[in-house]
Amino acid sequence: MRKFLLPLLIAQALAVNAFAEGREQNNEVYSISEVEDLAPAPTSNATITSYQWTKDVHSSRKASKGTASIISPLMVPHTGPTTIPRTSAINVMSTVNTTPIFWGSSWTNSTFASDKIVGLTVWYNNLHSSPYISAVSEYTTLNHLFIMSKIDTSATNVNSSNSGNVLAEVCKVVGTANLNANGYYPVYTDVARGTANYCAYHSAGTCGGKLVQFAFFFSLDNDPGCDPVSPYAPPAGSAVAQKPGLVAGVSSAYQQSQGLAALANVSAHELMETVTDPAYFPPTGGGYWGGWYDLTGAENGDKCAWTFGPSNTRLSAGTVLIGGFDWKLQGEWSNKAQNGTGGYPTQGGLLKGCVTGS
Amino acid sequence: MCKKSIHNYLFTITLLLSAPAMSQDIVLAPPGLSAQTVTRDVAEYTSREQDLMASVKAEENGQYTLLADEFEVWSGQGSDWQSKSEWLQIIKQQRNFTIRNLSVRLLDDFAVVSFLLETVQGRHNKRSAQFIVDLWRKSTNKLTVRYVSDLTPSTLSFLSRQDRKI
Known part of the structure; x- marks a missing residue:
């Protein structure tokens, strides 16, 4: 018996290793090509910024204020590798069915949960009729x-932010069996950000061959690094941060908790990026960003992150009325606004292509 | 071989056979397919590093408002630091640059900013990559010291892969 078993075990082990090596090899090819291109697909993309100095711009600005010249600030559509058959020329989502998931044992704690589940339900449920959608x-x-x-009160841990675990x-x-072909699954956790350099991310994968577009969110309670400083919520870290609940029609008061206000802002960022640049998984394997992003890999949310546009009708910058409540939401990048009018400046003020919808 | 040992072997085989099947049911996003919303600090200092490079390139009539008077650059090459003027000459030869993986730690009056800097410079488009650690004094908004480590292409490739594994 042992005579047969040992070779069989060795063969199995080799097969598993080969499987693992195949994945790693694919990953490496993907990475190297990105590094060499210096114009990669978006990969934690707000952290990648490319600039090129052009002779004419450089010389014309020499005597004046120095500013960097971006190769082109506009987002362009990407169709992925040309050798892979595509169902459409540009990969964007026109129908999005959102199922928020609240993950972690803290969601049973009324102090932690506060108004977040109700508030985000209102936010997602009324987004379609808000001006923000036109961004x-x-x-x-x-x-x-x-x-x-959906609420899953099973415990999270330090590895819960890992995209595979999400x-x-x-x-x-x-x-x-219930995964929706047009589904988007934002996962809100009770994990604090700690020293991570991001507040949330969107990503994708497949389950049983079905495409899943999802996003991950840290708990942003009392986290000034991810706080939009909404006038409709208490300041991060204040004693009343978790006290208020959602209050309709009181736009100047603390109508929402700070944690909810922060999650709503980054939720706008991730949803709009997923819509305009969802991940694409061809049957032949691998995965690609197939939608709109600029030459540095920045998507529409990245290009306007932590900037808040003027509001003509509401009290404060970045204010968007959704479901009868005021929310402070970052803008989204618009090529049209950059080329024309109606946009407001990006961080640093060089460009003017950010919009919050109208 | 005793019955228990045979049972253990069979159990092991079953596990090994099922491992690839389980892996294929849920396919993880490939490295690179996660797009982050960075923190306010990361966004702010990314913008500031860009402004710094822009001001050096544009020369600002010789006034570099984002550089502290005592600014200096340290690297692993030699024991001496690089003066501001020496560093400025090098920067001005750069034709383009890419900042990646920027992170920020705030410590009292200093912001410790680290990132990968890829540059193309010279007539022959020489590409290079460095890991940078900058110390910005928050009260003055000026860069006081920069630490530089040259990266080999393989190291850069490795770090880029790590960056994509969230």
Whole structure:
């Protein structure tokens, strides 16, 4: 018996190794090509910024104020590798069915949960009728639908921000058979950001061969690094941060908790990026960003992160009325606004292509 | 071989056989397919590093408002620091640059900013990559010291891969 078993075990081990090596090799090719291109697909993309000095711009600005010249600030559509058959020329989402998932044992704690689940439900459920949706109208005609929230009170841990673990959580909670082809699954956790350099991210994968667009969110309670400083919520770290609940029609008061206000802002960022630049997984393997991003890899949310546009009708910059409540939301990049009018400046003030919808 | 040992072997085989199947059911996003919303600090200092490079390139009539008077650059090459004027000459030869993986730690009056800097310079488009650590004094908004480590292409490739594994 042992005579047969040992070779079989060795063969199995080799097979598993080969599988692992194949994945690693693919990853390496992908990475190297990105490094060499210096114009990569978006990969944690707000952290990648490329500039090129052009002779004419450099010389013309020599005597005046020095500013960097971006090769082109505009986002361009990407169709992925040409050798892979595509179902459409540009990969954007026109229908989005959102199922928020609240993951972590703290969601049973009323102090932690506060108004976040109700507030984000209101936010997603009414987004379609808000002006903010028009911030992506030049890329797609978006039909956004809130499906239902799901709460999983199983414990999170320090590895819960790992994209593989988030994907597994979505597949577990929703169930592979129930995954929606147009689904978007934002996962809100009770994990504090700590020293991570990001507040949230969006990503994708497949479960049982079904495409899953998802996003991950840290708990942003009392986190000034991810706080939009909304006038409709208490300041991060203040004693009343978790006290107020959602209060309709009181736009000048603390109508929402600080944690909810912060999550709503980054939720806008991730949703709008997923809509305009969802991940694409061809049947032949691999994965690609197939939508709109600029030459540095920045998507529409990245280009306007932590900037808040003027509001003609509401009290404060970045204010968007959704579901009868005021929310302070970052703008989204618009090529049209950059080339024309109606936009407000990006961080640093060099460009003017940010919009919050109208 | 005793019955228990055979049972253990069979159990092991079953596990090994099922491992690839389990892996293929849930396919992780490939490295690179996660796009982050960076923190306010990261956004702010990314913008500031760009402004710094821009001001050096544009020369600002010789006034570099983002550089502290005592600014100096340290690297692993030699034991001496690089003066401001020596560093400025090098920067002015750069034709383009890319900043990646920028992170920020705030410590009292200083912001410790680290990032990968890829540059193209000279007539022959020489590409290079460095890991930079900058110390910005928050109260003055000026860069006081920069620490530089040259990266080999393989190291850069490795770090870029790590960056994509969230």
